[in-house]
Amino acid sequence: MPDDTVLYVCTTCRAADDAPDGPRGGARLLDALRAELDLRPDAALRIEPVECLSVCKRPCTVAVASSDRWTYVYGDLDAASSARTILDGLARYGATPDGIVPWRERPEAFRKGVIARIPPFPARAAE
Template identity: 80%
Template sequence: MPETVLYVCTTCRAAEDPPDAPRAGARLLDALRAEIAGRPETDPAAALRVEGVECLSVCKRPCTVAVASPDRWTYVYGDLDPASSARTILDGLGRYAATPDGLVPWRERPEAFRKGVVARIPPFPASSAG
């Protein structure tokens, strides 16, 4: 199974975030890491690589994440709650990782993914150099 990477925008700021407090995106990253740590090694989320990134340029829809994997579609999701979305995100990404192309049927996606999708990006094509 190809590696799946979840990028979490750590600079996302919720409207109610105090200027000197950790930003909503950084709190979401911490919540995701804690949720993964509590799952069994057999859970698909245990193999997920989670990385914080400085900005995903979706500032009007915090919190934002992107999921990518070789030969699969890449998705960007926004409007995620830093306090309650970690389990939903990881469950949805388990479904994503189980597909050959990253295309999870609409009805099988968590509601947060159906409502929060910002972009769906096709897989990078294999090199045609020859």
């Protein structure tokens, strides 16, 4: 995976079964992702918490971005069981030259949960 790959995790996502005074699903997903990433010391991935990805109707939500690659936003992820699936999917993302993983090679959670695919930021023209 490219060294500049970042996984943004919405920490304010509230899962349907979240207790009103307990940690939100997004925060629990962040913790699970960090724990799973600790088991993969060779993974070149930075996980960043964000307060809101504005996809409140599809919690839990993450976004993955990397230079010269497509950015993806995924939702409907289960806070308790998605960490391994997300990191496995991101390994496939990192193995591509442009971030586009063939549809059938994507984890089911990515196929069903894709919210947006955003093109790479264009390079500046030489002045």
